[in-house]
Amino acid sequence: MELLSLGADAATPDAPRPATSADVSVQIQVIHATKTGKYIDQRVRQIQQKLTKLFNFQSYRLVQQETSTLPVGVETPVKMPFKKVVRLTHQGQENSKIKLRVQIGLKQAVSLKLASGGTFLQGITLKNGQNYILAITATAR
């Protein structure tokens, strides 16, 4: 699955935009968590160890992982395995922190400031009872 950039450079709409120091690199990991089974994906072991203090999930499976460079002000959609789209927007930096907006679907959005290299976790329980965790790590370039 690939990241699609909705933003476009007005001067060269089709040319890839060179990365600048204002860009941030964002990694998004999508974890399917269940209360049955015993599978712990080693790639998300650290996250599992943190979340086990809060939730009683028994199984953590990494189902998607992507990294993208986000320019300021450009909304970047990422298709989720649970048939929604997460839209990431880098809103600049403030006090050495990266400002991000994370929108899931049409109705849920979070605005936050994250230290470079920090990870923010967003979970969602869908109507069908399935649980997914997004681990979003942003790093200043």
Next chain:
Amino acid sequence: MRDECERTGALLERYFDGELRERATQYVEDHLADCPRCAKELQALQEMRGLIQTSIRDAVAQAAQAELSRVWQGIEPHLEAPKPSFWERMGVAAREYFSVYKSIWATAAAAAAVAALVAVPLLLRSGPTVEIAKSQSNECIIESIESSGSTAMVYDLEQDQIKVIWMFEDPEDPSEGPSSL
């Protein structure tokens, strides 16, 4: 075998929390594979933690539906409350450290207390945009949450400087199906 059980028992909580090093983890897992008694103890620990976590989440969700505004008004002043002093925190830590008897029940009760303190329920239903109190952390500052047709909870894992926001979609909300973008 009895010595091994005692050693494993002493490591079990940290094993459950994923805090053991690789070698110790391997030791516990090897023992659990051969010892039904210790395996049962681990299972009891898992069930107790699960029960507590589920109860907290359910209680908060029910509170949200009943009296959202009143609950939030009750929580908000505490978010701005001053933190305990260094010596107060040291006192609590020392009492915990030197506690001799640590049963599963005691652990479960402590876990419930910690969870109750760190889980800040942010309960938003059918609201457009709700600004929440800024929670300071070196890692992450939540500025706002927009939520409609779902309940949101913010968990603050202070020790790890990690914020977790959990959205619970309302199963009876017909406006946005699973396939909606």
